[in-house]
Amino acid sequence: MTPPDSVLLARFVLVRARAAGVDAVELARAAGIGPGALDGASGSVPGQCYPRLWELFERQIEQPQVGLLAAERYGMGELGLMDYLVATAPTVGEGFRAAAEFGSRLTTTRRMDVVADTERHLTVAAATTAEGRGAELAAQASFAFLVSRARLAAKAPIAPAAVTFRQPAPRHHAAFTEFFGTAAIEFGADADTLTLHHADRDRPQPGADPSLAAVLRRSAAVATLSTPPARAWVDLLAAEFDSLPLATVTPDDMARRLGISARTLRRRLAAAGTSWSRELAGARGRALG
Known part of the structure; x- marks a missing residue:
């Protein structure tokens, strides 16, 4: 059994599945999650359930870019504390760092790290212990969330300098190019990475709140995932x-x-x-x- 993930991750998928006309309760059951994942309660779910949800969701709606579509409908606060850590950071780059540093408070099966920060670029890489199609879709969703969150917080049409995915190239790339705003997208890569131009990395976020950010960071530092019910x-x-x-x-x-x-x-x-x-x-x- 894999370690747990926050129920917020599962709920993120299930809410979008329901909006797309999918029976979210049945989808949860098929992934091995009880219907309580939809009722707003806190807690955890077994780690393999989150990528399985993505895979089942894709089968239901037959959209290979389902991770991108889900992030387009992102609502502030859906991922709890991490949303506000990102939003209150002083710059887009610091928001990315917050997401990387505290993402482990939502999951023990996947992580994100800042792997390069130079005068020209900032690059984050996503890694997971999961394999298969569900893991590929989760990587889509992770980067789509970051970009959507950055655009919302900075109130700017941020486009990454480059994006790489381990997943094989889809038959059509248009949805990826349109969402990320760049054609610099590589598939079949060695790692899932997202790179920001320095101008976007250093872009101020109008909602930055250093005092609140400090409080949130202290709370996040002691947050732990509960055992799955x-x-x-x-x-x-x-x-x-x-x-x-x-x-x-x-x-x-x-x-x-x-x-x-x-x-x-x-x-x-x-x-x-x-x-x-x-x-x-x-x-x-x-x-x-």
Whole structure:
């Protein structure tokens, strides 16, 4: 089982899925997340659920640039404390640094670092332990969020100097060029990176508030991710059941898929007030229904 991500990340995807006409509750269940992810409560979800949400969302709407589309509808405060850390920074570049430094307060499975800061450019790189299409879409969304947040905070049409993605080149690039405002986009790269021109890096943000920023930084420094609620393990188990041959699956098989021991699996099921046999019976009922 991967470490947790903030439920805010999952909610970010689910809210957009619902706006696009997708059944967000069903999407959450398919990703292994309980319906509580939509109700505004704080907490965490298993780390593999966030990229899985992106992948399932893309399948539903058949849009390979779904990460970009989601950021276009971004609303202030959706990512909690990090939004305000970015918005109250004195410059766009410092906002990027805040996002990189405190992004780990939302997730333990992905990170962003400032990898270069010169007289000409500032470059951030995103890295994740996840693989596959969901991770590619999450990288899209991360950079789209940064650019959208910077444009909103600076009240300027900021266009990166360059963007690189590990994902293979899509059939059509127009959506990426249009969103980022540059044709300097490389696919199939070694890393996911975004580079700002020095003029944009140093651009002041009208909403900068040094006093508030200092308070927020102190709060962020002690913020921690809570353990995923017990029910989240059961929802994740249900999603795995639905993709397996139920006649032969065993607790050991399932534990290996989830990256935990069979003993830990039984303990988490007990903590959620259920059992292996009960969840297996539920899976069989869903398969018949």
